[in-house]
Amino acid sequence: xxxxxxxxxxxxxxxxxxxxxxxxxxxxxxxxxxxxxxxxxxxxxxxxxxxxxxxxxxxxxxxxxxxxxxxxxxxxxxxxxxxxxxxxxxxxxxxxxxxxxxxxxxxxxxxxxxxxxxxxxxxxxxxxxxxxxxxxxxxxxxxxxxxxxxxxxxxxxxxxxxxxxxxxxxxxxxxxxxxxxxxxxxxxxxxxxxxxxxxxxxxxxxxxxxxxxxxxxxxxxxxxxxxxxxxxxxxxxxxxxxxxxxxxxxxxxxxxxxxxxxxxxxxxxxxxxxxxxxxxxxxxxxxxxxxxxxxxxxxxxxxxxxxxxxxxxxxxxxxxxxxxxxxxxxxxxxxxxxxxxxxxxxxxxxxxxxxxxxxxxx
Ligand SMILES: Nc1ncnc2c1ncn2[C@@H]1O[C@H](COP(=O)(O)OP(=O)(O)O)[C@@H](O)[C@H]1O
Ligand SMILES: [Mg+2]
Numbered sequence: 001x002x003x004x005x006x007x008x009x010x011x012x013x014x015x016x017x018x019x020x021x022x023x024x025x026x027x028x029x030x031x032x033x034x035x036x037x038x039x040x041x042x043x044x045x046x047x048x049x050x051x052x053x054x055x056x057x058x059x060x061x062x063x064x065x066x067x068x069x070x071x072x073x074x075x076x077x078x079x080x081x082x083x084x085x086x087x088x089x090x091x092x093x094x095x096x097x098x099x100x101x102x103x104x105x106x107x108x109x110x111x112x113x114x115x116x117x118x119x120x121x122x123x124x125x126x127x128x129x130x131x132x133x134x135x136x137x138x139x140x141x142x143x144x145x146x147x148x149x150x151x152x153x154x155x156x157x158x159x160x161x162x163x164x165x166x167x168x169x170x171x172x173x174x175x176x177x178x179x180x181x182x183x184x185x186x187x188x189x190x191x192x193x194x195x196x197x198x199x200x201x202x203x204x205x206x207x208x209x210x211x212x213x214x215x216x217x218x219x220x221x222x223x224x225x226x227x228x229x230x231x232x233x234x235x236x237x238x239x240x241x242x243x244x245x246x247x248x249x250x251x252x253x254x255x256x257x258x259x260x261x262x263x264x265x266x267x268x269x270x271x272x273x274x275x276x277x278x279x280x281x282x283x284x285x286x287x288x289x290x291x292x293x294x295x296x297x298x299x300x301x302x303x304x305x306x307x308x309x310x311x312x313x314x315x316x317x318x319x320x321x322x323x324x325x326x327x328x329x330x331x332x333x334x335x336x337x338x339x340x341x342x343x344x345x346x347x348x349x350x351x352x353x354x355x356x357x358x359x360x361x362x
Contacts, residue, residue, distance in 0.1 A: 001300065001301075002302060002327075002328035003072050003075075005018075005019070005071075006042070006070070006071070006073075007019075009068060010066075010069065012035065012041070013062065013063075014062075021328070024347065025325075025343050025348070026329065026330045027336070027340065028332045029333050029334065029350070030334070030352035034354055036352050037306055037307075038355075039352070042070045044114060044116060045070060045087075047114040048105075048114070048141075048142075049105030049106075049109075052116055057092075058090075061089055067086065067088045068087045069085070070084070070085045076299075106145055106149060110142065112302065113301040114303070115289050115290050115293065115301050116305075117286050119307060119308065121279075121283070125282055133259070139289055140196065147192070150188045150191045155256070157181055157185050157188060161182070165250060166249040169249060183235070185234075186234045189231075189254050190234055193230065194231055197227070200260060202292055202295075203285065203292060207221055207284045208220065210288055214280050220265050223261070224260060224263060225258075227255065228257035229255075234253070234254065289301075290323075303324050303330070304329075307332050307334070309340065314339055345362060349361070
C-alpha cells in the first residue's frame with residue numbers, strides 16, 4: 001500500500017496543503033521547526049488514530065484554527081481507500097473510512113499500515129516498561145483488531161476491579177463480588193499475554209538477523225518477553241493475592257505490568273549497551289517490524305523516517321536506505337546526506353519552510 005495523496009487543512013503550522021506522494025522515496029528537507037515532523041504526524045494519525053507525540057488531539061489543531069482536517073488516499077493493490085480525520089478543539093475527533101464514520105479507533109487499524117522511525121525510538125531501550133508496552137500494543141494492534149478489542153476489555157475490567165478493591169477496604173463483605181472480575185481479567189489478559197508472546201517470538205527471530213547485518217556479525221541480539229505473570233497461572237495468582245490487592249486498592253499482577261528486554265550476548269542493552277548499540281538495537285526492532293507486517297498481512301507498510309539518518313554512521317545509513325527500497329517511505333532531514341544523494345533523482349523532493357511545503361525538481 002502507499003499514500004497517493006495527502007490534503008491538510010489547519011493541521012499545526014501546515015495550513016492548506018494538497019500533494020501527491022510517490023510510491024517510493026519522498027524526501028522532506030528544511031531547517032528545524034519548519035513543519036517536517038508535523039507532516040509525518042498527520043500521516044501517523046491517519047494510520048493509528050492518535051499522534052505519536054501527544055495524547056491531546058487539540059494540540060494538533062493550528063493555533064489560529066478551530067478544527068483541522070486530514071484526508072489521505074491510500075492506494076491498495078486493486079482499490080483506493082480514503083481516510084478522513086477531523087480534529088476539533090473541544091470535541092472528540094471524527095474518523096471516517098471511505099466516507100463512513102467509525103465509532104472506535106480500532107476499526108481504523110489496517111487501513112494504513114506504517115512503521116515510524118524517529119530519534120525517540122531510543123526510549124524503547126532506555127525508557128521505562130510503559131514505553132515498551134506501548135510499542136508492543138501499537139504494533140500488535142496493526143496486525144490484529146482482536147488484540148485491540150482484548151486490550152480495551154482488559155483495561156475496562158481492570159478499572160472496575162480496582163474500583164471494587166477500594167470499596168472493599170471500607171466494606172469487606174463485598175469481597176465475594178471480585179470473582180467475576182477476576183474471571184474476566186484472566187480471560188482477556190490471558191489472550192493479551194499469548195499475543196505478546198507470539199509477537200515478540202517472531203520479532204526476535206527477525207531482529208536478531210537485522211542486528212547481525214547492522215553490526216557485521218558482532219551483536220547477538222535476543223528480544224525477550226517478560227510477562228509479569230504467565231497466562232496459565234494468571235487467574236490463580238489474582239485469586240491468591242486478593243488480600244494484598246485490597247490493601248493496595250489496585251491489582252498488582254497482570255499484563256498491565258509486563259515488560260520486554262533486549263539482550264546482547266545475554267546482557268541487557270538498557271544497562272550494559274553503549275549508546276551506539278542501543279540505537280542500533282532500536283533500529284533492528286523497527287526494521288524487523290517492516291518484515292513482520294509484510295509477512296502477516298501481505299502488505300508492505302509505509303515508512304515514516306523522522307530525522308534518523310543524521311544519528312547513524314554512513315555504513316548504517318546505506319544499510320537503512322537499501323532496506324527501505326521497494327516501499328513507500330517519507331523521510332525528513334535538514335540537509336541531504338551523502339547516503340541519500342544517489343536516490344534523489346528517483347525521489348519526490350519537498351522543501352519545507354515555515355509550514356509551506358514546496359515540491360522541488362532537481
Ligand atoms: N498547533 C500548532 N499550530 C501552529 N503551529 C504549531 C502547532 N504546533 C506546533 N507548531 C509549530 O510547528 C513548528 C515545529 O514543527 P516540526 O514539524 O516539529 O518541526 P521540524 O521541521 O523541525 O520537524 C514549531 O514552530 C511550532 O511552533
Ligand atoms: Mg522534526
